[in-house]
Amino acid sequence: MTxxxxxxxxxxxGLVASLAPTFKEQTGLAIEGEFGAVGAMAGKLRGGWPADIVVLTAALIADLARENLVTTGSISDIGRVETAIAVRTGDPLASVDDAASLREVLLGADAIFVPDTKASTAGIHVAKILQQLGIAEAVADRLRIYPNGATAMRHLAETDAVKPIGCTQSTEIIDTKGVKLSGSLPKGCDLSTIYTAAVATGAALARQAQTLIDLLTDSNRRELRTRAGFLDARKQLQS
Known part of the structure; x- marks a missing residue:
């Protein structure tokens, strides 16, 4: 296997891609697979997709462990990721310091780029926040929904909309050319999600999968994780 x-x-x-050269040096292997909405990825594993390693939300990994689809002893937190607002490179940053300003920004956008509102962590949260702010119906025809955040952000970068906005996880914004991180969602509308890695129970390359987990969680690579948008999983959110 290669x-x-x-x-x-x-x-x-983005974080996995940044570690791929080091991983190949250590194991001789490339990293291939799928990155997308966490619900869809968990569904693929449950459907028999031949994975060696799984990186999903902590809650989903716990579910998969109970289903004996990942090995409990390999479970390791990578870090927290915040859901955030994105704008095109060159557009002014959006001020979202509180719920009222977030509501104004969303109502003022002529296109809102988001990931799957039923299967992705950020997309599900966006749908919830639109309801919470009382603007779900008002902006329904402006939503541009894509299978995952990375795809949504690429379309945001390329759109000819006059005043577009995006909302997905900060790591996907940071990893996409043509867009920039405008700020995390404000208190009361925020979402911070712990991402966790685990070796799949049916892994053909369990030892090498553990090597990648060790790289993803290495204390000496904290700065790399921070640049990619991962915060320390052990620190609680400020109240």
């Missing part, structure tokens, strides 16, 4: 098979939430794509 590659390690991964199923991962889109939030970890």
């Amino acid at each position: 590659s390690l098979k991964i199923l991962s939430g889109g939030a970890a794509r």
Whole structure:
């Protein structure tokens, strides 16, 4: 075999890519697989997709462990990822310091780019926040929904809309050319999600999968994780 098979939430794509050269030096293997909405990725594993390593939300990994689809002893937190607002490179940053300003920004956008509102962590949260702010119906025809955050952000970068906005996880914004991180969602509308890695029970390359987990969680690579948008999983959110 020449590659390690991964199923991962889109939030970890950039971090995994940044570690791929080091991983190949250590194992001789490339990393291949799928990155997308966490619900869809968990569904693929449950459906028999031949993964070696899985990177999903902590809650989903716990579910998969109970289903004996990942090995409990391999479970390791990578870090927290915040859901955030994105704008095109060159557009002014959006001020979202509180719920009222977030509501104004969303109502003022002529296109709102988001990931799957039924299967992705950020997309589900966006749908909830639109309801919470009382604007779900008002902006329904402006939503541009894509299978995952990375795809949504690429379309945001390329859109000819006059005043577009995006909302997905910060790591996907940071990892996409043509868009920039405008700020995390404000208190009361925020979402911070812990992402966790685990070796799949049916892994053909379990030892090498553990090597990648060790790289993803290495204390000496904290700065790399921070640049990719991952915060320390052990620190609680400020109240």
